[in-house]
Amino acid sequence: MSNMITVGISDLNVAKNGDVLVTYALGSCIGICLYDSVRKVAGLSHIMLPSSVGFHPTGNQIYKFADLAIPILVDKMKAMGAKQICLRAKIAGGAQMFAAVNNSGLANIGQRNIIAVRQELQKLNIPILVEDTGKNYGRTQYFDSADGTMRIKSVNRGEWVY
Amino acid sequence: MSLKDYNDLNDMQLDALREIGNIGSGNAASALASMLDQPVNIEVPKIRILDYQTVVDNLGGPEQLMVGLLLSLEGDTTGMIMFLLQKEFAHMMLNTLMGSAFPENGEVDEDSESAIREVGNIMAASYINAIAELTGLRINISVPSICIDMVGSILSVPAIYYANISDKIIFIEDEFNQGTSHASSHILLIPEVESLQKIMTSLGLEE
Numbered sequence: 001m002s003n004m005i006t007v008g009i010s011d012l013n014v015a016k017n018g019d020v021l022v023t024y025a026l027g028s029c030i031g032i033c034l035y036d037s038v039r040k041v042a043g044l045s046h047i048m049l050p051s052s053v054g055f056h057p058t059g060n061q062i063y064k065f066a067d068l069a070i071p072i073l074v075d076k077m078k079a080m081g082a083k084q085i086c087l088r089a090k091i092a093g094g095a096q097m098f099a100a101v102n103n104s105g106l107a108n109i110g111q112r113n114i115i116a117v118r119q120e121l122q123k124l125n126i127p128i129l130v131e132d133t134g135k136n137y138g139r140t141q142y143f144d145s146a147d148g149t150m151r152i153k154s155v156n157r158g159e160w161v162y
Numbered sequence: 163m164s165l166k167d168y169n170d171l172n173d174m175q176l177d178a179l180r181e182i183g184n185i186g187s188g189n190a191a192s193a194l195a196s197m198l199d200q201p202v203n204i205e206v207p208k209i210r211i212l213d214y215q216t217v218v219d220n221l222g223g224p225e226q227l228m229v230g231l232l233l234s235l236e237g238d239t240t241g242m243i244m245f246l247l248q249k250e251f252a253h254m255m256l257n258t259l260m261g262s263a264f265p266e267n268g269e270v271d272e273d274s275e276s277a278i279r280e281v282g283n284i285m286a287a288s289y290i291n292a293i294a295e296l297t298g299l300r301i302n303i304s305v306p307s308i309c310i311d312m313v314g315s316i317l318s319v320p321a322i323y324y325a326n327i328s329d330k331i332i333f334i335e336d337e338f339n340q341g342t343s344h345a346s347s348h349i350l351l352i353p354e355v356e357s358l359q360k361i362m363t364s365l366g367l368e369e
Binding site: 097 | 224227267308325
């Protein structure tokens, strides 16, 4: 029997033995799924902001930022036996939920998150296999540690599998 | 003492915010009632300083379909005001105004969308005018932007915006009910910390 492991907003977790990671209702946030298909170790990080530069995060706040959270997720997966060179990424989210919010802090936060996640993964030499990002709707993301499939569920666009 | 974080607010200041919520929502409810030509009841506003997850859970879980209207506040006070309408509430509104139904999947047509947006606009203006009058502050609101989706995704927008200030969000939550049906909607007033300071100063509630 596989278990469902919930990853909250600005949170991350790892899974193996067929357990499924899930993060609900990604808006402009991004869910980063990493998978080592040889050792069947999966990880999921739900970030809110692109970069921690200028912030002084403490405690669990480090999971909020793409640049801090992704390396931590990689380390946790390595501790579970994954090899960094075998990791592949599938990412989803980064939507613009409200059109025309002319607030500089919010403008394009989804796009900025997408770019930051790509950069961070490139820095860690992790190829991105799937990107289901942008547009204007929320996504719930499931990531299966049995085979590394990512399932995306939306409110009115149905669901699909990568 | 200056406010640095929402947690710095004392009981008297929280009471003042509750009163602001009360006056604002009273005004908004009358505006709504006259638009719908039906009585609208309001609950006593709740002021809550909560983390995102708790707010989402209180609204029925992250995947709950809701109508979100977001307006930004500019002028002496900056921040956001957000309306969250339950499906049932949106249905009641559309049914009364247009004689149409709110579709189960939330895919509304252009006319319905603009009706919802207009109601949000009028309610927000009534809400904010009441606050502006009470505090003597000049507050402008933007036109509303609409999003019909999972409430978790909708609320991630203010959550991200305030993520650099605090993990918690201050919500002045007003609940409206219409007639006997329990369709409810929420107004969330989300002021920036500096603006809270200004509101408190204008009310003479500085420590």
